[in-house]
Amino acid sequence: MTTTGVPRTFGRCAWHEAFAENVRLIQVDEQGSGAGGVRYACPPCRDRYGLVPLADRVHLAAPAFDPIAAGTSMLALPRTSRLTDGQRDGEACPWCGIELTTRNRVDLGVRPGPYGIPIHPWGCRSCVSRQAREAYAQHPRSCRRCARDPYSCGVRKLWRRLALETRPAGGEHT
Numbered sequence: 001m002t003t004t005g006v007p008r009t010f011g012r013c014a015w016h017e018a019f020a021e022n023v024r025l026i027q028v029d030e031q032g033s034g035a036g037g038v039r040y041a042c043p044p045c046r047d048r049y050g051l052v053p054l055a056d057r058v059h060l061a062a063p064a065f066d067p068i069a070a071g072t073s074m075l076a077l078p079r080t081s082r083l084t085d086g087q088r089d090g091e092a093c094p095w096c097g098i099e100l101t102t103r104n105r106v107d108l109g110v111r112p113g114p115y116g117i118p119i120h121p122w123g124c125r126s127c128v129s130r131q132a133r134e135a136y137a138q139h140p141r142s143c144r145r146c147a148r149d150p151y152s153c154g155v156r157k158l159w160r161r162l163a164l165e166t167r168p169a170g171g172e173h174t
C-alpha cells in the first residue's frame with residue numbers, strides 16, 4: 001500500500017510454484033522440457049538456480065554466449081576454402097577480415113571445414129549484426145512455416161532476437 005516509486009511485479013514463480021514479489025521473465029530452453037518459452041522466477045529462485053532474466057541476457061559477458069542457442073552457428077559463412085587460417089580460427093572476421101579482439105568478437109560456433117577439419121570462426125559484431133538482419137529479412141521467402149504463420153516460426157524468432165541483441169550499442173543508424 002505504501003509502495004510509492006518501487007516497481008513491483010507479482011507473479012507466479014514457476015520454480016517454487018507459488019506467487020511471489022518481483023518475479024522476472026526467464027527464458028527457458030526449448031530442448032529441455034519440450035514446452036519451452038518463458039516463465040517467471042522470484043529473486044530467491046533466481047539465485048538458487050542461477051537464472052538470468054531475459055532482459056539482462058543481452059548484457060551477459062562473452063563466456064556465457066552459446067552460438068547454437070543464439071543462432072550464430074547457423075549464419076552462412078563465405079566459402080570456407082577461401083578463408084584465411086586466421087578467419088577460420090577466430091583471429092579475423094570471415095566477412096570483413098578485420099582483426100578480432102576479445103571485446104568485439106562473436107562466437108560463430110565450430111563448423112565443418114575443408115578436408116574434414118573443423119573450423120571455429122568468430123565474427124566482428126557489426127558483421128554478425130548485418131548477417132543476422134539479412135537472414136531475418138531473407139528467411140521468410142524460403143520458409144513454409146512462415147508462409148502459414150510467421151509468428152510461430154522458431155527460426156524467424158531466432159534471427160530476430162540475434163539481430164536485436166547484436167544491434168550496435170551506439171545506434172549506428174539512429
Ligand SMILES: [Zn+2]
Nearest residue numbers: 013016042045
Ligand atoms: Zn521462486
Ligand SMILES: [Zn+2]
Nearest residue numbers: 093096124127
Ligand atoms: Zn566483420
Ligand SMILES: [Zn+2]
Nearest residue numbers: 143146153156
Ligand atoms: Zn520461418
